[in-house]
Amino acid sequence: MSFSTDGALSIDVFHKGVFVPKPLMYFNPDKTSITEVDLRNLEFKDFKIYIRNLTKGMCHDMYYCLPNRALVDGLRELRDEDDYVRFLDAGYKNGRRISIYIDHDHEPLMQWIEEEIAEDGVYGDSDPSSDDVDSVMSDDISVDHEVDDEVIEIPKSVDPFLSKKNLIPKGGVDEEVDDEVHHFPIHDPDQKWDTMVPVLGMRFSDRYELKQMITNYAVFKGGELLAAIGRDSNNQMYPLAWAVVSVENKETWKWFLDLLLEDIGMGDGRGLTIISDQHKGLVEAVKERAPACEHRQCARHVYANFKKKYTGVEFRKLFWRAAKSTTESAFRSYMREINAMSTHAYDHLMERDPKTWCKAFFELDRCCDAMENGISESFNAAIVEARKKPIISMLEEVRVYVMERMYKQKGKGEKWNLDICPSIRRRIETFKEQQRYWDVTPSGPQIYEVRQLHEVYAVDLDQRTCGCRAWQLTGIPCVHGIAAIFFLNGNAEEYVAVWFTTNMFGSCYRYNVKPTNGADMWPETGLQSILPPRHRRMPGRPKVNRKKCRTEKEGKHTVSKKGGIPKCGNCHQEGHNRRRCPLLKQDEQLPEEVGSEEVVVAEEVGAEEEVVAEEVRAEEEVAAEEVGVEEQVAAEEVGVEEEVVVEEVVEQMVDDEQPNEEQAAEHVVAQHVQVVAKKCNRRKGGPSQRITKLKLMRKVVTKDGSGSSIDNPVTLI
Numbered sequence: 169m170s171f172s173t174d175g176a177l178s179i180d181v182f183h184k185g186v187f188v189p190k191p192l193m194y195f196n197p198d199k200t201s202i203t204e205v206d207l208r209n210l211e212f213k214d215f216k217i218y219i220r221n222l223t224k225g226m227c228h229d230m231y232y233c234l235p236n237r238a239l240v241d242g243l244r245e246l247r248d249e250d251d252y253v254r255f256l257d258a259g260y261k262n263g264r265r266i267s268i269y270i271d272h273d274h275e276p277l278m279q280w281i282e283e284e285i286a287e288d289g290v291y292g293d294s295d296p297s298s299d300d301v302d303s304v305m306s307d308d309i310s311v312d313h314e315v316d317d318e319v320i321e322i323p324k325s326v327d328p329f330l331s332k333k334n335l336i337p338k339g340g341v342d343e344e345v346d347d348e349v350h351h352f353p354i355h356d357p358d359q360k361w362d363t364m365v366p367v368l369g370m371r372f373s374d375r376y377e378l379k380q381m382i383t384n385y386a387v388f389k390g391g392e393l394l395a396a397i398g399r400d401s402n403n404q405m406y407p408l409a410w411a412v413v414s415v416e417n418k419e420t421w422k423w424f425l426d427l428l429l430e431d432i433g434m435g436d437g438r439g440l441t442i443i444s445d446q447h448k449g450l451v452e453a454v455k456e457r458a459p460a461c462e463h464r465q466c467a468r469h470v471y472a473n474f475k476k477k478y479t480g481v482e483f484r485k486l487f488w489r490a491a492k493s494t495t496e497s498a499f500r501s502y503m504r505e506i507n508a509m510s511t512h513a514y515d516h517l518m519e520r521d522p523k524t525w526c527k528a529f530f531e532l533d534r535c536c537d538a539m540e541n542g543i544s545e546s547f548n549a550a551i552v553e554a555r556k557k558p559i560i561s562m563l564e565e566v567r568v569y570v571m572e573r574m575y576k577q578k579g580k581g582e583k584w585n586l587d588i589c590p591s592i593r594r595r596i597e598t599f600k601e602q603q604r605y606w607d608v609t610p611s612g613p614q615i616y617e618v619r620q621l622h623e624v625y626a627v628d629l630d631q632r633t634c635g636c637r638a639w640q641l642t643g644i645p646c647v648h649g650i651a652a653i654f655f656l657n658g659n660a661e662e663y664v665a666v667w668f669t670t671n672m673f674g675s676c677y678r679y680n681v682k683p684t685n686g687a688d689m690w691p692e693t694g695l696q697s698i699l700p701p702r703h704r705r706m707p708g709r710p711k712v713n714r715k716k717c718r719t720e721k722e723g724k725h726t727v728s729k730k731g732g733i734p735k736c737g738n739c740h741q742e743g744h745n746r747r748r749c750p751l752l753k754q755d756e757q758l759p760e761e762v763g764s765e766e767v768v769v770a771e772e773v774g775a776e777e778e779v780v781a782e783e784v785r786a787e788e789e790v791a792a793e794e795v796g797v798e799e800q801v802a803a804e805e806v807g808v809e810e811e812v813v814v815e816e817v818v819e820q821m822v823d824d825e826q827p828n829e830e831q832a833a834e835h836v837v838a839q840h841v842q843v844v845a846k847k848c849n850r851r852k853g854g855p856s857q858r859i860t861k862l863k864l865m866r867k868v869v870t871k872d873g874s875g876s877s878i879d880n881p882v883t884l885i
C-alpha cells in the first residue's frame with residue numbers, strides 16, 4: 169500500500185441505522201469513533217474483521233463518504249482492496265478523519281443515488297459544501313427540500329413525517345401520481361423482534377403491526393425506571409411516583425425531584441426524609457433541589473462496599489451494631505473496637521459520613537428509624553414481571569398494580585377493629601415481653617429511671633422521650649418506656665404516635681388511582697407522538713433483578729437450625745421432632761419424607777398384616793393341636809365316666825328293680841353327650857383372647873393421623 173501521508177487516522181463509524189431515499193439519509197444511527205489508529209499496515213480483510221468486532225458482528229455492507237460531500241454525492245462503496253486504498257487516501261486528505269456507514273439491510277444504495285441524481289431539481293444538485301454529518305437524520309433535525317416548478321407548495325408542518333408526505337401535482341389530487349417517486353420501506357413483520365427499527369415513512373399493513381413494531385423497539389432500546397416509595401401507617405410500602413427516563417443521571421433525577429416535590433408540596437424539602445443508595449447523580453440532585461431535607465444512605469449499600477475490603481464475622485457484627493446504635497456514646501464504643509482491629513476500616517467508614525447511615529445521628533420526631541432502602545426493593549420485586557414488558561405495557565401494568573393495591577389496603581384497614589396498626593402492635597407485644605427484665609424507679613410525676621444491671625435510662629412519659637432516643641426516632645414506646653408505662657398499669661398503645669393509628673392508615677388510602685379507558689379511546693392531542701427514550705445500550709445482558717453484591721450468597725438463602733428448638737409435626741409440641749414423637753410407638757414411626765409418606769405407610773401396613781396373619785395361623789394350629797389333645801383326654805375321661813355311669817345305672821336299676829336294659833342304654837348315651845359337650849365348650853367361642861388382641865392391634869393410617877383400632881382409634885373416611 170501507498171498513502172499520501174503518514175500518521176494515525178480517526179474514523180467515525182455509523183451503524184445500527186437505516187438508509188432512506190429521497191433525499192438519501194442514514195436514519196437513527198449509533199456512532200462509534202475510532203481515534204488515532206494507524207491503518208497503514210492493515211489489509212482490507214483485517215480491517216473488515218476489526219469493524220465487524222466493533223459493531224458486534226453487524227457489519228454487512230460498508231460505505232464511506234468523501235469529505236465535505238452529502239451522501240447522495242459522496243457515498244462510495246468499500247468492497248475490496250482498491251476501495252480500501254482510496255478510502256485511506258480520502259481520510260488522510262481530509263485532515264486524517266473520515267466516516268463509515270454500515271448497511272444492515274442490503275439496500276440498493278447506488279441505484280437510489282442514480283435515480284435521485286437523474287431527477288431534475290427535486291433532490292439533485294446537493295450543496296457540495298454541506299458536511300457529511302448533516303446527512304445523518306436525528307430526532308431534532310427537520311428535512312427541507314427545494315420546490316420544483318411543476319408542484320405546488322404544501323404548508324410546512326412541525327411534524328417531520330408530514331414534511332415528507334407525497335407532493336401533490338398542480339392539477340389536484342385527481343391526477344395520477346408516479347408511484348416510483350416513493351421508496352419508503354415496507355415493514356416486515358417476520359423479521360427478528362430486536363432488529364425492528366421505526367423509519368420515517370415506513371408503511372404498515374394495519375395499526376397492529378405498527379403497535380407491535382413500536383413495542384418491540386421500546387423493549388430493545390430499554391430505559392431506566394425511577395420511583396419514589398413512601399411508608400404507610402402500617403410501615404408498608406406506599407408507591408408515590410414513577411417515571412421512565414433514558415438514563416439515570418443528575419439531570420433526570422433533578423427533573424424527577426422537581427415534579428415530586430411540587431406534587432407533595434414539600435418545597436425545599438424541609439421536614440422530608442429521603443433514603444437512597446449511593447448514586448452520585450441522585451446525591452447531587454437532592455443537594456440542589458431539596459437542600460433542607462434529611463438525606464440518608466442505605467446502610468446495606470455502605471456495608472456492601474465496606475465488605476469488599478474488610479471481611480469477617482467481627483467486622484460484620486461491629487458494623488451493624490454501630491449502624492443500629494441510637495446514641496452517640498454507643499456508636500463511638502463500637503467504632504473504637506473497629507479501630508482496634510483495623511485503622512483503615514475505621515477511616516473507610518468515617519469517610520462515608522456516619523450521619524447519613526447511623527441511627528445515632530438521625531433527626532428526631534420523624535417517626536422513622538429506617539436505615540435501609542428495602543422498601544424500594546419490595547416495590548421492585550412486585551413489578552419485576554412488568555419490567556420485562558414494552559414500555560407502554562409496563563407502565564399500564566404498574567398503574568393497575570398500584571390501583572388494585574390501594575383498593576385492597578383500604579379494605580384491609582376497614583376490617584381492623586384496633587386503634588393501632590397490626591405491625592406496630594406486634595412490635596409493642598415484643599417489647600412487653602422484654603420489659604420484665606427492667607427495674608423501674610420513680611423520680612417524679614411521670615418521670616422514671618429504668619435500670620438493667622449497668623444500663624440506666626431516664627424516661628419522661630409526658631414528653632414521650634427516653635434516654636436511648638429510640639422512642640423519639642420511631643414514635644413507638646421503647647422497651648424502657650413500656651416498662652415505665654407498666655409500672656403505672658397503663659396502656660402502651662395510648663403512647664404511640666398518631667401516625668401509626670388505624671385512622672391515619674385510612675387517611676393514607678382515602679384516595680385512589682382513577683381508572684382509564686383503553687388506548688383506542690385516548691384523546692388525540694394533535695402533537696407529535698411520544699417516542700421511547702433514545703437508545704443507550706449498556707454492555708452485557710439487560711438486568712432484571714436487583715444487582716447483588718459479589719459478596720452476597722447466590723441462590724436460595726438457608727437458615728441454620730443449630731441452637732433452635734425443634735417442634736414436632738405430629739403433636740405440635742416442642743422438644744422433639746416428628747420421628748421421635750412419644751405418641752407413636754418405635755415400630756410405628758412415620759417416615760421423614762413427606763413425598764413418599766403414603767407409599768411407605770402402605771408398605772408398613774402390609775408387612776404388619778402379613779406378620780399378624782402368620783401369628784394368627786400359628787395360634788390356630790396350636791389351638792387345633794390343643795383341641796385334639798383335649799378331645800383325646802376328654803374321650804378317655806368319657807370312657808371312664810361311661811363305665812362309672814353304667815355301673816351306677818345298673819346298681820340303681822337293681823336297687824329300683826327296673827331291669828329295662830333299653831332305658832339304661834339311652835340314659836348312658838345322654839350322659840356321654842353331656843360330658844363331651846362340656847369338655848368341648850372351651851373352643852366353641854372362637855380363637856383365644858391373645859389372637860383377638862393381635863387382630864385389634866393392627867395399625868390403621870388415614871389422612872388425619874395414625875393409630876390402632878383399640879388404643880387410639882381413628883375414623884376411616
